[in-house]
Amino acid sequence: MKKILVLSMLLLALSLVLIGCQGQQEAAAPAEAEPAQEEAATELHIYNWSEYIDPEVYTAFEEEYGIKVIEDTFSSNEELLAKIQAGAAGYDLIVPSDYMVEIMIAEGLLAELNHANVPNIANLSALFSDPPFDPGLTYCVPYQWGTTGIGYNSEVFEDAPASWAYIFDPAMAAEYEGKITMLNDSRESIGAALKYLGYSLNTTSEAELEEAKELLIQTKPFIFSYDSDQFEDLIAADEVVIGHGWSGDYFMAAVDDERIWYVIPEEGGVVWADNLCIPLTSKNQDAAELFINYILQPEIAAQITNFTWYGSPVEAANEFIDPEILEEPAIYPSAETMERLEWIQDVGDATPLYERIWTEVKASE
Numbered sequence: 001m002k003k004i005l006v007l008s009m010l011l012l013a014l015s016l017v018l019i020g021c022q023g024q025q026e027a028a029a030p031a032e033a034e035p036a037q038e039e040a041a042t043e044l045h046i047y048n049w050s051e052y053i054d055p056e057v058y059t060a061f062e063e064e065y066g067i068k069v070i071e072d073t074f075s076s077n078e079e080l081l082a083k084i085q086a087g088a089a090g091y092d093l094i095v096p097s098d099y100m101v102e103i104m105i106a107e108g109l110l111a112e113l114n115h116a117n118v119p120n121i122a123n124l125s126a127l128f129s130d131p132p133f134d135p136g137l138t139y140c141v142p143y144q145w146g147t148t149g150i151g152y153n154s155e156v157f158e159d160a161p162a163s164w165a166y167i168f169d170p171a172m173a174a175e176y177e178g179k180i181t182m183l184n185d186s187r188e189s190i191g192a193a194l195k196y197l198g199y200s201l202n203t204t205s206e207a208e209l210e211e212a213k214e215l216l217i218q219t220k221p222f223i224f225s226y227d228s229d230q231f232e233d234l235i236a237a238d239e240v241v242i243g244h245g246w247s248g249d250y251f252m253a254a255v256d257d258e259r260i261w262y263v264i265p266e267e268g269g270v271v272w273a274d275n276l277c278i279p280l281t282s283k284n285q286d287a288a289e290l291f292i293n294y295i296l297q298p299e300i301a302a303q304i305t306n307f308t309w310y311g312s313p314v315e316a317a318n319e320f321i322d323p324e325i326l327e328e329p330a331i332y333p334s335a336e337t338m339e340r341l342e343w344i345q346d347v348g349d350a351t352p353l354y355e356r357i358w359t360e361v362k363a364s365e
């Protein structure tokens with residue numbers, strides 16, 4: 001009963017924020033048919049975020065299809081974009097977030113999906129079947145979704161540090177000087193500062209962005225590092241006690257170190273969805289679609305979520321997801337919490353401004 005309540009709250013919440021979902025369809029039963037391969041690919045090169053899949057999924061795919069999955073990792077959407085723009089031609093699958101999908105589509109960097117090869121797309125929740133950043137799922141398939149907030153050591157913080165003030169208010173941050181991390185990510189870290197200041201994290205106002213820059217520079221002396229790969233491990237290693245980071249990474253670390261926990265700040269944070277997309281330069285599009293179809297199977301999608309502690313867009317996976325994950329309000333947030341979250345969007349002409357500010361923050365002493 002509780003699970004049903006949590007799920008209905010989630011559905012309501014997502015419908016509030018994931019605007020533009022027209023032509024929604026009922027989730028269908030898993031399709032059995034597997035697409036035929038035109039060419040016998042023996043390798044599939046995926047460029048992914050770190051620790052973002054159960055490695056056994058790669059092994060099982062390899063055993064089933066004889067295609068070896070080779071993974072490289074990146075740490076930010078901007079790093080991914082730069083690599084693909086620079087002509088990196090070796091990748092068959094990449095995993096950009098929502099706003100970056102929009103940018104990559106506009107730049108002509110992605111191949112259109114052949115839906116006939118991905119029948120398991122029918123397993124997606126209606127809320128992820130027609131996202132505003134990729135209408136009709138023309139190019140990509142949603143992979144995992146989560147939030148950006150605050151991870152912490154609960155032995156140090158008896159009450160959850162549920163405010164960005166723990167990082168941005170100098171009087172509070174001074175207490176944890178040198179024991180705070182922030183993501184090494186322009187949109188995320190500037191976004192957190194904008195949220196603390198009460199602005200939209202998609203603002204294009206130069207004045208608001210300058211204010212966010214000053215705040216980040218003022219905060220820098222308290223920061224141990226800007227890190228998007230080890231931030232959760234740094235708490236486990238007692239190097240830091242609090243950080244700005246992605247929900248699932250903290251929860252995953254909590255499996256081995258129960259002192260670690262995660263909270264969505266009261267001022268709000270980011271809700272995001274990452275997506276599997278095929279770069280235009282891939283020579284193994286069929287194998288890439290085979291892999292996408294493979295992980296859209298409910299039990300495989302659940303296996304991934306049970307490993308990453310991020311939400312799955314595959315509705316049919318819910319019955320295989322650990323109840324501890326499905327019932328965790330910071331993973332499947334209530335409608336009320338979702339109202340405080342914002343999606344990062346492509347800010348168009350303001351993008352260089354964000355990049356300049358982030359460069360200045362990183363270069364400041």
Ligand code: N2P
Nearest residue numbers: 049050051052246249
């Ligand atoms: C996984 C990182 C999640 C990606 N380690 C954030 N979009």
